[in-house]
Amino acid sequence: MIRFGNGEQIPVELHKVRVVQKLNLKPIEERLEAIDKGGYNTFLLDTKDIFLDMLTDSGTNAMSDNQVSSMLQADDAYSGSQSYYRMESALREVFGKHYVLPAHQGRAAENVISKVFVKPGDVIPTNYHFTTTMAHIEINGGKVLEIYGDEAIKIKSSHPFKGNIDIKKLNNVISEYGVDRVAFIRLEASTNLIGGQPFSLANMREVRDIAKKHGIMLVLDASLIGENAWFIKQREEEYKNAHIKDILLEMCRMADLIYFSSRKVTSTRGGGIVTDDKNIYMKLRDLIPLYEGFLTYGGMSVREIEAMAVGLYETTDETVISQSPMFIKYAVDELDKAGIPVVTPAGALGCHIDAMGFLPNVPQEEYPAGALASALFIISGCRGMERGTISSVRDENGKDILADMELLRLAFPRRVFTLSQTLFLLDRIKWLYANRELVGGLKFVEEPPVLRFFMGRLAPLSNWPQKLAAKFRADFGESL
Numbered sequence: 070m071i072r073f074g075n076g077e078q079i080p081v082e083l084h085k086v087r088v089v090q091k092l093n094l095k096p097i098e099e100r101l102e103a104i105d106k107g108g109y110n111t112f113l114l115d116t117k118d119i120f121l122d123m124l125t126d127s128g129t130n131a132m133s134d135n136q137v138s139s140m141l142q143a144d145d146a147y148s149g150s151q152s153y154y155r156m157e158s159a160l161r162e163v164f165g166k167h168y169v170l171p172a173h174q175g176r177a178a179e180n181v182i183s184k185v186f187v188k189p190g191d192v193i194p195t196n197y198h199f200t201t202t203m204a205h206i207e208i209n210g211g212k213v214l215e216i217y218g219d220e221a222i223k224i225k226s227s228h229p230f231k232g233n234i235d236i237k238k239l240n241n242v243i244s245e246y247g248v249d250r251v252a253f254i255r256l257e258a259s260t261n262l263i264g265g266q267p268f269s270l271a272n273m274r275e276v277r278d279i280a281k282k283h284g285i286m287l288v289l290d291a292s293l294i295g296e297n298a299w300f301i302k303q304r305e306e307e308y309k310n311a312h313i314k315d316i317l318l319e320m321c322r323m324a325d326l327i328y329f330s331s332r333k334v335t336s337t338r339g340g341g342i343v344t345d346d347k348n349i350y351m352k353l354r355d356l357i358p359l360y361e362g363f364l365t366y367g368g369m370s371v372r373e374i375e376a377m378a379v380g381l382y383e384t385t386d387e388t389v390i391s392q393s394p395m396f397i398k399y400a401v402d403e404l405d406k407a408g409i410p411v412v413t414p415a416g417a418l419g420c421h422i423d424a425m426g427f428l429p430n431v432p433q434e435e436y437p438a439g440a441l442a443s444a445l446f447i448i449s450g451c452r453g454m455e456r457g458t459i460s461s462v463r464d465e466n467g468k469d470i471l472a473d474m475e476l477l478r479l480a481f482p483r484r485v486f487t488l489s490q491t492l493f494l495l496d497r498i499k500w501l502y503a504n505r506e507l508v509g510g511l512k513f514v515e516e517p518p519v520l521r522f523f524m525g526r527l528a529p530l531s532n533w534p535q536k537l538a539a540k541f542r543a544d545f546g547e548s549l
């Protein structure tokens with residue numbers, strides 16, 4: 070943040086724009102049509118209809134000049150590519166682990182890890198699940214146990230580390246199920262589904278000690294590790310003068326196995342697995358050629374592999390890593406000041422609006438976070454992601470398992486949006502909040518059995534989208 074003369078703290082962009090992409094801000098009538106065609110699911114929208122695409126940070130972060138130029142030296146080869154060895158060196162240096170396996174994205178690493186380490190009846194204690202992680206663990210007969218602290222799923226909180234594991238609950242899980250049934254303990258950096266919330270190094274150390282004592286493997290999902298390290302520097306007294314690089318290394322040292330999505334951590338595509346344990350490496354290695362590709366590309370193009378290596382080094386640069394959290398903090402603080410329910414403290418990844426607080430008239434069975442995502446797109450062209458019951462699953466009786474939180478996530482991909490675009494977003498959210506009683510619920514009309522939030526189609530329970538659009542036109546006197 071940079072202080073202005075009037076005392077305000079502003080997230081000034083610490084980069085210049087050299088390649089740009091034109092955006093469309095279409096009239097509200099066209100957006101109404103687009104969301105209807107997309108089954109009121111923002112995953113099914115086309116970018117040609119979107120103004121600010123805040124669906125995700127996955128594969129949408131801006132690449133640096135050095136990343137783009139590195140792609141030119143890519144060494145095309147099925148095996149033994151020099152590009153791969155450059156990435157391997159980067160991973161060894163940044164994560165401090167010797168053995169490296171490539172995967173085409175984060176969930177592919179989860180597939181391989183779950184296939185090898187999860188047996189039917191196993192449990193996997195974690196600070197919080199991630200959608201694809203849970204799906205892979207369950208498909209292999211395992212069960213995810215979320216053992217977060219009391220503050221984790223409170224919308225309003227000042228707890229600096231809502232992503233911490235509750236140590237008492239961890240001990241209870243181990244004594245209840247027995248060491249043999251605990252496949253591994255999973256810690257997710259900048260815990261995605263609860264609002265990009267970090268864990269502390271002190272907490273990780275306690276988790277590691279327990280894991281070591283019982284001989285249980287500690288797995289770190291490092292997809293958002295850079296931001297977690299940055300929050301540790303900001304919020305954990307002991308590390309306020311530490312370098313991000315050293316914080317990263319300390320986090321990684323404590324984990325037995327680390328996997329990540331490069332779509333997040335390095336602003337490219339791809340993913341991977343690293344470990345110092347040869348046994349773990351050997352168990353996983355044989356599945357890579359089967360599911361991903363040969364060991365020196367793993368389903369990635371060599372150009373992506375080059376950019377990934379450069380991106381990894383840049384993740385240790387504080388100026389790079391702090392940009393997105395600063396914009397998010399600015400947006401969260403402004404919404405909070407305006408009395409709009411938003412997850413606090415600001416985390417990584419995006420700004421998370423509490424849809425149940427925003428739309429108290431829409432019951433959870435009618436998917437308030439999905440409705441809010443549709444409503445915001447209609448009135449602004451900004452696309453967010455539902456992270457609530459639509460992203461959940463049904464129980465054995467076919468009833469929705471209601472999510473702990475109903476969040477509309479507005480992702481701030483690294484170095485993509487400017488402050489004036491952020492101000493536009495905030496203005497439209499404020500208008501929507503003032504007109505929130507016009508927003509109604511949704512129902513499924515087409516529902517896939519697995520990961521339904523990706524492809525599922527919904528419909529509004531009344532003609533609320535048209536009424537909302539009419540009010541917008543009346544208030545703004547135009548349809549933009």
Ligand SMILES: *Cc1c(COP(=O)(O)O)cnc(C)c1O
Pocket residue numbers: 127174175176177199201202257261290292293329330331332333339340
């Ligand atoms: C995105 C993400 C994944 C999955 O990675 P993909 O590359 O999208 O398959 C896994 N874990 C976390 C925490 C993530 O944010």
